[in-house]
Amino acid sequence: MNAKVLITGAAGYIGSHTAWDFIDSGCEVVALDNLCTGFREMCPPPAKFVEGNAGDAELLSQIFRAENISAVVHIAGSASVPESVADPEKYYRNNTAASLVLMEECARNNVRDFVFSSSSAVQHGTPGEFLDETMPTITISPYGASKLMTEQMLADIGAARGLRWCALRYFNVCGADEKMRAGDCKKNATTLVKAAMECAAGLRKEVRVFGEDYKTEDGTAVRDYIHVSDIAAAHRLALAHLAAGGKGGAFNVGIGKGFSVREVIAAAQKASGKTFPTPSAPRRPGDPPRVVSNPARAFKELNFRPRFAEITPMLKTAWQWETLLREKNGEKRK
Ligand SMILES: NC(=O)c1ccc[n+]([C@@H]2O[C@H](COP(=O)([O-])OP(=O)(O)OC[C@H]3O[C@@H](n4cnc5c(N)ncnc54)[C@H](O)[C@@H]3O)[C@@H](O)[C@H]2O)c1
Known part of the structure; x- marks a missing residue:
């Protein structure tokens, strides 16, 4: 271009x-x-x-x-x-x-x-x-x-x-750039993946699971x-x-596939090789049970083809970035 x-x-x-x-x-x-x-x-x-x-x-x-x-x-x-x-x-x-x-x-x-x-x-x-x-x-x-x-x-x-x-x-x-030129640098992030990465890095003590009583397969909210x-x-x-x-x-x-909060946490633990506490917490107001895309229009008209279709490979790049970021910032596990 x-x-x-x-x-x-x-x-x-x-x-x-x-x-x-x-x-x-x-x-x-x-x-x-x-x-x-x-x-x-x-x-x-x-x-x-x-x-x-x-x-x-x-x-x-x-x-x-x-x-x-x-x-x-x-x-x-x-x-x-x-x-x-x-x-x-x-x-x-x-x-x-x-x-x-x-x-x-x-x-x-x-x-x-x-x-x-x-x-x-x-x-x-x-x-x-x-x-x-x-x-x-x-x-x-x-x-x-x-x-x-x-x-x-x-x-x-x-x-x-x-x-x-x-x-x-x-x-x-x-996730993060595979060449590790960029990634998520936010502190005190509210997104599940970043929170899980910070937990795996020892910078947070737990990831709370907001709502386990949704009408989804494992009761936790599903996202794309x-x-x-x-x-x-x-x-x-x-x-x-x-x-x-x-x-x-x-x-x-999106990728047109949903992963539950519990599935994402399991993938984050697998990608990082670390375990951390994941206590249940009440639902947050305004959190829908399921938000998953049908990306057919983007596929057809933009010729969009996501290279990552599974959660664990995405999270491996996030973990690699998190590790790099902590080394750069000289942050130690608590
Ligand atoms: N992260 C997600 O999962 C997600 C999902 C849906 C939509 N979005 C949208 O994507 C965009 C980027 O999100 P992100 O996660 O990269 O957030 P981010 O906070 O990392 O990036 C936003 C960037 O915009 C800059 N910025 C904010 N207001 C500005 C302004 N008025 N003028 C100039 N710069 C300004 C910030 O300094 C920052 O560098 C946002 O518009 C967000 O709503 C993000």
């Missing part, structure tokens, strides 16, 4: 992998990140790094004028469901309002192609074995609503201003886990699809 792409959030977990994927494919990358949760050193060195806010109109306009950007991959955002319940204004400001400014600046500066990090949270609460894009969108958190509102703005502004767009609804992203490098590749495929005149819209990007 021969393009110059602005990637927002490129110092974060998914953004850094996506930036590497584009660079590996021969693209030039301008990385915009305000480092609110990201890490400067995670941004791939070949990318041009700009520290700033993805909702800063003046800065965006400067970047678009100076860099001859042909497309935007908008990954920057705030990503915690519980935090969004406690602080909804932050989510509408950082996810929805900032995205509006970015879309307006794209339209003003003639940048036509836009790929957006959406989330399966726009369909949390939608009943069904496998979620596809034709099923209703129902959100049960301000986080999900902030993403869904952005999808709606893309549809409306896209139609009015000729912006071509794809919203990739990620399911649960995990996708490797971060596969999600990264989906952005490149989405942009290539738009550039070739393909139809945009929302794409559910």
Whole structure:
């Protein structure tokens, strides 16, 4: 691919992998990140790094004028469901309002192609074995609503201003770059995989299992886990699809297979060779029993083919990264 792409959030977990994927494919990358949760050193060195806010109109306009950007991959955002319940204004400001400014600046500066990090949270609460894009969108958190509102703005502004767009609804992203150039650096993460890795590394004492009385095979919640490098590749495929005149819209990007909390914990213990306590805890409000994708549209139209189809190989890369990170940070087991 021969393009110059602005990637927002490129110092974060998914953004850094996506930036590497584009660079590996021969693209030039301008990385915009305000480092609110990201890490400067995670941004791939070949990318041009700009520290700033993805909702800063003046800065965006400067970047678009100076860099001859042909497309935007908008990954920057705030990503915690519980935090969004406690602080909804932050989510509408950082996810929805900032995205509006970015879309307006794209339209003003003639940048036509836009790929957006959406989330399966726009369909949390939608009943069904496998979620596809034709099923209703129902959100049960301000986080999900902030993403869904952005999808709606893309549809409306896209139609009015000729912006071509794809919203990739990620399911649960995990793992790390196989070359160990990037991985999840978050501290006190709320995601199951990162918590399990920190536990295996001796940095947490336990992983609590929220709810063991769901109507699922082992009673714990079931999710679709996708490797971060596969999600990264989906952005490149989405942009290539738009550039070739393909139809945009929302794409559910998962592997189409569910793993329960207990299965993920067993895989984390296997991948790391460590055991740790996993006490039961009450269900968390707003946690649906089952969220699994039907990724058929992404397979058919984007030619998306995840390389990782099983949870243990995904978690082996997460464990390798966790070990490396702890060595780098000089952290010791408690
Ligand atoms: N991790 C998942 O499983 C998952 C699932 C679905 C969707 N998503 C979405 O993917 C995106 C990335 O998630 P992540 O897990 O990599 O999180 P992350 O916190 O590691 O990365 C987000 C990055 O965006 C930057 N950022 C945030 N707000 C910004 C702003 N206004 N301007 C510039 N930079 C800003 C942060 O500094 C950080 O580097 C988020 O939009 C999230 O909602 C993540």
